[in-house]
Amino acid sequence: MAMPLSNAATITHSADVAEAGLAPVAERPRRVLISTDTYPPDVNGTAYFTHRLATGLAARGNEVHVICQSDAGPAGADVVDGVIVHRLRSAPLVVHPTMRVTVPTRLDRLMNSIDPDVLHSQGHFVVGRAAIAAARRRGVPVVATNHFMPDNLFQFGHVPAGLRERAGRLAWRDFNRVFRRADRVTTPTPLAAGLLRDQGFTGDVEPVSCGIDLARFHPHSEPKQWARRLFDLPDRPTVLFVGRLDEEKHLGELVRALPHVLNTTDAQVALVGRGNQREVLERLAGRIGVAERVRFLGFVPDENMPQAFAAADVFAMPGVAELQSIATLEAMASGLPVVAANAMALPHLVNGNGYLFEPGDVAGLASHLTAILTDGELRARLGRTSRELARTHDHQVSLARFEQIYDEVTR
Known part of the structure; x- marks a missing residue:
């Protein structure tokens, strides 16, 4: 796997810089690591939001890394749309016609090489839980955003209607076990935040809208x-x-x-x-x-x-x-x-x-x-x-x- 880009300059202590009569070296930008189990070319709301979050943060001057599943199988890394994307080795997801799943792995080496200021996890599945575990071991603060509802998975898992309530409870219990390790949890709407509380999540949850690019999406006056x-x-x-x-x-x-x-x-x-x-x-x-x-x-x-x-x-x-x-x-x-x-x-x-x-x-x-x-x-x-x-x-x-x-x- 290709390693992330590294800083070309070492930040010099401001007092030493002043004594030398040199202009101070600018601090590096905020380094954000985003973990997700779905990212373009996947086509779904979570993938689109995560891509817009990553590219939007990069456009605002942050150094942004994304860890996600490979869309083809082999691992690799590249800079796409101003974002450093690290794709982990993956295999087809048996219960879904288009998505792939990352082969479970520890992410300590990649976490250490990226050295992020913060991890922003977009889920609690394979990549999310591995990234949160690695961040906790390294002492990296964790922000987690929930897009999950069991209802979105039942049809792909072919869960019979009579078992869905019980399967949902188990799924939420697993979610709570992973997300309670985060320092801050967000979700797109107040109702979604209430849903987490109803499902037994005891931590604070802040609603933060996914947001919309008002410049790209706007009314047109001409005939349709x-x-x-x-x-x-x-x-x-x-x-x-x-x-x-x-x-x-x-x-x-x-x-x-x-x-x-x-x-x-x-x-x-x-x-x-x-x-x-x-x-x-x-x-x-x-x-x-x-x-x-x-x-x-x-x-x-x-x-x-x-x-x-x-x-x-x-x-x-x-x-x-x-x-x-x-x-x-x-x-x-x-x-x-x-x-x-x-x-x-x-x-x-x-x-x-x-x-x-x-x-x-x-x-x-x-x-x-x-x-x-x-x-x-x-x-x-x-x-x-x-x-x-x-x-x-x-x-x-x-x-x-x-x-x-x-x-x-x-x-």
């Missing part, structure tokens, strides 16, 4: 036809979903709502993302006669996501296991009204900018989508409110708060 053309979408009212096409996203409800919406308006649903439910959703759309109105756009690179939001009239998020939902924040920043499930953290994002529906209430979901798609004035007003609410999640504010936390735990 240009953006739809980029994705080969017909120029008609469009409901957009962005995320994994997986079980906990409850996308079947969105597909089943579409026939009700079509009773009033000439609409279509565009689904951005990949997942193991695509074939199920395709069959469902065909069975209920809306196959031509459900468009599967597949994976869309992050650099093209602003155009995807620009192609839509309303954003739908029927998922029930969201600790914040970066995709919903991006939609809000893009000026889209939101219709979301009244579940987990999503109600925190809907306040005068759209509607909540009860999970499973397909008629309610359809009614809200229809109201927005058929009323241009309402759509514009809700969209403006979405943008204003998104302003309170500026990622620069989140990055600044994390830097403050790093300073607090290293004093």
Whole structure:
């Protein structure tokens, strides 16, 4: 494995510098080590957040290292987007179609060579727990952010419905055992912080939003036809979903709502993302006669996501296991009204900018989508409110708060 970059200069004592009549040598930047079990090219909310955290901190002058799983198998290290990425040897994850898992290992040698001021762990799985253990042995302060919910793993582990409650308790017990070793714990929303307390975590938990790049994601004033053309979408009212096409996203409800919406308006649903439910959703759309109105756009690179939001009239998020939902924040920043499930953290994002529906209430979901798609004035007003609410999640504010936390735990 390639070693991390080292400082070229040795910091000289200020008194010695003054006696020599030389300009003082600047102190090195804050050195942040981020550990994660998922990082691009993985496609999921945790991977995207971790990448944006790492590159955002680097852009603010920090020296940032990331330890993660190799996306190909062999170990290696490289500088990517201003971040020093150390990839650990990995193997395919049997229960997941695309992700890989790091071969369990001690990280003391890598921890010693990087010599970070602080470790910021993004999880408690293989890489996270190994990095936290190595940091504790070396005396490096640990900040830990939780993105975990057992519900997101049950379908991949093929856990029967009758065993999920017990499996969830065991999973949370393991989480508590790892994260209680951290000096500071954060999670994206107040509701997510309350969830940890409900699951027996006794330490303080601070909500820090994942944040959104308000410069990249913003409303567009021009007609939507240009953006739809980029994705080969017909120029008609469009409901957009962005995320994994997986079980906990409850996308079947969105597909089943579409026939009700079509009773009033000439609409279509565009689904951005990949997942193991695509074939199920395709069959469902065909069975209920809306196959031509459900468009599967597949994976869309992050650099093209602003155009995807620009192609839509309303954003739908029927998922029930969201600790914040970066995709919903991006939609809000893009000026889209939101219709979301009244579940987990999503109600925190809907306040005068759209509607909540009860999970499973397909008629309610359809009614809200229809109201927005058929009323241009309402759509514009809700969209403006979405943008204003998104302003309170500026990622620069989140990055600044994390830097403050790093300073607090290293004093």
